[in-house]
Amino acid sequence: xxxxxxxxxxxxxxxxxxxxxxxxxxxxxxxxxxxxxxxxxxxxxxxxxxxxxxxxxxxxxxxxxxxxxxxxxxxxxxxxxxxxxxxxxxxxxxxxxxxxxxxxxxxxxxxxxxxxxxxxxxxxxx
Numbered sequence: 001x002x003x004x005x006x007x008x009x010x011x012x013x014x015x016x017x018x019x020x021x022x023x024x025x026x027x028x029x030x031x032x033x034x035x036x037x038x039x040x041x042x043x044x045x046x047x048x049x050x051x052x053x054x055x056x057x058x059x060x061x062x063x064x065x066x067x068x069x070x071x072x073x074x075x076x077x078x079x080x081x082x083x084x085x086x087x088x089x090x091x092x093x094x095x096x097x098x099x100x101x102x103x104x105x106x107x108x109x110x111x112x113x114x115x116x117x118x119x120x121x122x123x124x125x126x
Contacts (some may be wrong), residue, residue: 001078001079001080001081001109001111001112002075002076002077002078002079002109002110002111002112003075003076003079003085003086003107003108003109003110004073004074004075004076004107004108005073005085005088005089005090005104005106005107005108006040006071006072006073006087006104006105006106006107006108007072007073007074007075007089007090007093007102007103007104007105008046008069008070008071008072008102008103008104008105009030009046009069009070009071009072009093009100009101009102010067010068010099010100010101011026011029011030011067011068011069011100012065012066012068012100013025013026013029013059013065013066013067013068014064014065014066015064015065016061016064016065016066017061017064018061018111019057019058019059019060019061019066020059020106022059022061022066022068023045023058023059024073026059026066026068026070026108027043027070028072029044030043030046030072030097031043033097034072034093034096034097035097037094037096038074038092038093038096040075041072041073041074041093042053042072042073042074043070043071043072044070044071044072044073044076045058045069045070046058046068046069046070046071047069047071048060048069058070072093074089074092074093075110076088076089082107082109083104085107086104086107087095089104090102090104096113
């Protein structure tokens with residue numbers, strides 16, 4: 001089975017003034033740590049919500065330091081279960097993002113590896 005795993009990362013950024021600057025630096029910093037070994041991992045800004053349900057920006061800036069929520073998407077191939085895909089993604093990403101908290105937030109099966117013999121061809125009625 002093949003799965004797409006989404007991992008949330010809390011990336012610290014220093015000497016920033018705005019949330020937008022913090023996000024740009026966090027994406028760049030994360031990309032440098034993942035490349036060249038994991039250049040297939042997609043990096044996007046994460047979503048945060050207040051306890052009231054209000055959506056918050058992905059970066060929190062205080063005293064010229066920020067904590068940025070990023071979502072890292074990775075496809076994992078030939079796994080037995082979604083839990084296995086989750087562990088593989090977290091290990092691969094975690095080895096390169098030292099001292100950055102990670103949490104798996106979604107695992108989606110993209111190919112279950114079964115072939116029922118169905119084909120997309122149309123039967124000829126003649």
